[in-house]
Amino acid sequence: MQIIYDSVRPYLLPLTGCQDNSTADQKQHSRHRYRSCQVLLASAAHQTKAMGYDIERFVGYVNDGLLCCICRDVLENPLQAPCEHAYCTSCIHGWLVHHHNCPEDRQALDLSMLRPLFRYMRNDLNRLQIRCRNREHGCEMVCSLESVDRHERECEYSRIPCTNASCPMQVERRNLEAHLAVCEYRSRECLNGCGYTILNADDTHHNCVAELRTELELLRSEMICKVEEVRHEMESRLDSQRRHMVQKESLLKNEIEELKSQMSRVMSDVRTLLAAERLHRQDLEQAELEKRELMELLKSLQRDGRAGSNIAEGGVRKTSGTRTLARLDSIKRKPREVTVI
Ligand SMILES: [Zn+2]
Ligand SMILES: [Zn+2]
Ligand SMILES: [Zn+2]
Numbered sequence: 009m010q011i012i013y014d015s016v017r018p019y020l021l022p023l024t025g026c027q028d029n030s031t032a033d034q035k036q037h038s039r040h041r042y043r044s045c046q047v048l049l050a051s052a053a054h055q056t057k058a059m060g061y062d063i064e065r066f067v068g069y070v071n072d073g074l075l076c077c078i079c080r081d082v083l084e085n086p087l088q089a090p091c092e093h094a095y096c097t098s099c100i101h102g103w104l105v106h107h108h109n110c111p112e113d114r115q116a117l118d119l120s121m122l123r124p125l126f127r128y129m130r131n132d133l134n135r136l137q138i139r140c141r142n143r144e145h146g147c148e149m150v151c152s153l154e155s156v157d158r159h160e161r162e163c164e165y166s167r168i169p170c171t172n173a174s175c176p177m178q179v180e181r182r183n184l185e186a187h188l189a190v191c192e193y194r195s196r197e198c199l200n201g202c203g204y205t206i207l208n209a210d211d212t213h214h215n216c217v218a219e220l221r222t223e224l225e226l227l228r229s230e231m232i233c234k235v236e237e238v239r240h241e242m243e244s245r246l247d248s249q250r251r252h253m254v255q256k257e258s259l260l261k262n263e264i265e266e267l268k269s270q271m272s273r274v275m276s277d278v279r280t281l282l283a284a285e286r287l288h289r290q291d292l293e294q295a296e297l298e299k300r301e302l303m304e305l306l307k308s309l310q311r312d313g314r315a316g317s318n319i320a321e322g323g324v325r326k327t328s329g330t331r332t333l334a335r336l337d338s339i340k341r342k343p344r345e346v347t348v349i
């Protein structure tokens with residue numbers, strides 16, 4: 009806007025500066041040039057879309073009093089000068105940057121003199137029927153000027169930016185869902201089936217093979233870690249079992265040694281007993297023998313006794329008596345083997 013004001017300034021200056029001493033022709037000419045400036049300003053206003061509602065959008069007759077003196081469109085956020093000329097807020101603010109008068113009748117004007125529009129005019133303005141600005145895109149909505157802003161904020165034909173960050177697309181609100189389904193910036197799984205989620209369309213560097221290789225490396229290192237863990241656990245378990253077995257083995261060895269020594273003691277006892285038994289048996293045999301000898305001796309003594317009573321004191325009896333005593337002595341002298349176990 010600033011550029012446009014600067015470009016039309018040479019046309020406006022003669023009008024304000026030489027108004028009094030110019031001829032009617034010049035005035036007419038100046039007015040004509042002034043009008044063309046206004047048209048220029050108005051077209052600039054349309055380009056920036058900052059001021060006025062395009063009169064073409066209205067249904068039915070629009071009173072001239074409801075048009076902006078600067079952009080010639082229907083007043084948007086109107087303000088009124090003491091001269092009762094009305095302008096869009098942005099139009100008159102722009103004008104007063106370089107001028108200090110009403111653009112319509114040149115009466116002195118500054119920002120502090122601007123007032124809201126008369127109530128009856130505001131009501132007339134609010135009741136005007138206007139088409140939705142998205143009419144060219146298909147919206148058939150016609151509503152009061154008062155409510156058109158609300159409608160346009162929610163209009164299904166309004167163009168809104170795609171909700172995916174970094175997507176440059178602008179789509180009609182009603183088409184947003186369909187766009188999101190195909191938006192190149194949506195996060196989606198790789199179409200080649202690697203399972204990787206691609207976050208946006210610039211991800212052209214995505215390489216399935218590299219991605220899968222990285223994944224594989226990750227899995228492999230995880231696997232190696234797990235295998236190492238299991239190996240360590242098994243080794244420690246085996247170690248403890250081995251230690252346990254060694255202890256057990258030495259215990260068993262000790263027991264075996266103990267049993268062996270017991271066994272050898274038992275064997276020697278057995279041997280001693282066998283020897284003792286043998287001796288005992290010999291003793292028994294010996295005793296048997298002695299008994300038989302004694303029995304014989306006794307019998308012989310009985311025989312001798314009977315013979316002695318018959319034959320009185322004789323040398324024969326003496327001899328046999330001596331022999332018997334000697335034999336008794338030899339029996340007595342035989343040592344008795346006593347086995348102590
Ligand atoms: Zn205006
Ligand atoms: Zn005025
Ligand atoms: Zn609409």
Ligand SMILES: [Zn+2]
Binds near residue numbers: 171175
């Ligand atoms: Zn998108």
Ligand SMILES: [Zn+2]
Binds near residue numbers: 200201203204215219
């Ligand atoms: Zn992939």
